[in-house]
Amino acid sequence: AQSVTQxxxxxxxxxxxPVLLRCNYSSSYSPSLFWYVQHPNKGLQLLLKYTSAATxxxxxxxxxxxxxxxxxxxxxxxxxxxxxDAAEYFxxxxxxxxxxxxxxxxxxxLQVFP
Amino acid sequence: DTAVxxxxxxxxxxxGNDKSIKCEQNLGHDTMYWYKQDSKKFLKxxxxxxxxxxxxNETVPNRFSPKSPDKAHLNLHINSLELGDSAVYFxxxxxxxxxxxxxxxxxxxxxxxx
Numbered sequence: 001a002q003s004v005t006q007x008x009x010x011x012x013x014x015x016x017x018p019v020l021l022r023c024n025y026s027s028s029y030s031p032s033l034f035w036y037v038q039h040p041n042k043g044l045q046l047l048l049k050y051t052s053a054a055t056x057x058x059x060x061x062x063x064x065x066x067x068x069x070x071x072x073x074x075x076x077x078x079x080x081x082x083x084x085d086a087a088e089y090f091x092x093x094x095x096x097x098x099x100x101x102x103x104x105x106x107x108x109x110l111q112v113f114p
Numbered sequence: 115d116t117a118v119x120x121x122x123x124x125x126x127x128x129x130g131n132d133k134s135i136k137c138e139q140n141l142g143h144d145t146m147y148w149y150k151q152d153s154k155k156f157l158k159x160x161x162x163x164x165x166x167x168x169x170x171n172e173t174v175p176n177r178f179s180p181k182s183p184d185k186a187h188l189n190l191h192i193n194s195l196e197l198g199d200s201a202v203y204f205x206x207x208x209x210x211x212x213x214x215x216x217x218x219x220x221x222x223x224x225x226x227x228x
Contacts, residue, residue, distance in 0.1 A: 032213045038155075043204065044219040051214035088155060100145070100169050100211040104157040 002027045004093050006105035014113050019078040021108045023065075023091030026072065033074045034092040034102070035065055044090070050074060061085070086112045117141050118220035120205045126226045127195060135190045135223045137205030144210045145169075146188035147217065148180060151202040160203075163188055164211055195227045 007022040025031060035047040048059025055067040065076045074091060091105040120137040127133050139146060147170075148160040162170035166182040177193045192199060205220040 030213075034216075036219075041224075043221040044157075044206075046216055046218070049214070049216060090157065094213055100162045100164070101159050101172075102149075102157075102217060107155045 002029075002031070002093055002095050002103050004091050004103055004105035006089075006091050006108050008108050009106065010109045010111065012111040012113065013081045015083055016080050019076070019081045019085065019110065021076040021089050021091075021110065023074045023076065023105060024072050025074060025091070025093045027093060027095045029095040032094045033065075033067060034094070035059065035063070035074075035076050036090045036092060038088045038090065038107075040087070047076070047089075081110075081112045083112050083114065086110055118205055118207055118218050120203075120220040120223050122223060123221060124224045124226075126228060129195055129197060129227055131195050132191070132193045133195060133225070134192070135203055135205075135225070137188050137190070137220060139186055139205075139207040139218070141207055141209075141218065143207040143218075144185060145208045146182065146185075147206040147208075148188065148190050149204040149206060149219075151204060151222070153201070157204070161188075161190075162211075169211070192225075197227050200225055200227045 003026045005024045033050045036044040047063050048057045050057050050067045058064045063078045088107045093103045118139045145164045147162045151157045159172050160174045161180045163182045179191045182188045202222045204222050206217045208215045208217045
């Protein structure tokens with residue numbers, strides 16, 4: 001079975017400091033991995049995705065993530081947080097077993113303090 | 115131009131009523147989805163359609179009936195609404211079910227059953 005674990009339900013950082021949102025996945029098949037962001041009362045926006053090409057993936061708004069197969073991780077990072085980054089972040093896996101279905105993590109709420 | 119649009123954005127209705135949520139995508143995609151986000155922000159797939167054909171029905175009560183009149187539309191009809199149906203419903207689309215394809219989400223429809 002496929003699953004995604006987001007290790008932190010809440011992360012708080014100060015503006016200008018680095019952001020790390022952790023994600024581990026479980027899959028018996030080759031996965032594609034995604035990070036989506038949801039701002040309050042808004043839809044889901046794709047930040048970045050990994051699809052078996054380069055393991056370090058750069059996304060929008062300065063975010064990036066590294067696929068580490070040996071650690072089954074896909075952590076999301078950003079060097080310097082902005083106030084506008086405050087939102088809910090979802091790590092998502094999609095596997096070759098059932099490509100039509102996204103498996104979502106439970107989300108990490110990022111708070112950014114001035 | 116909105117890629118995936120769904121209406122209404124907010125819906126408050128009484129138990130027992132029947133309601134519909136409409137979804138349209140202008141991306142030329144073959145595959146459309148409905149996802150449900152519960153009060154804890156957990157997202158789970160409900161249905162998937164490819165070229166108007168049902169691909170996934172994720173053990174959703176048969177009070178929920180999706181209808182795809184053409185590839186660009188996937189509407190969700192809910193009969194005999196229950197309190198537990200209160201959630202945010204997201205429509206989404208992708209080019210096809212390919213593992214690396216991005217799934218684009220609409221802004222969500224906030225359903226409250228009273």
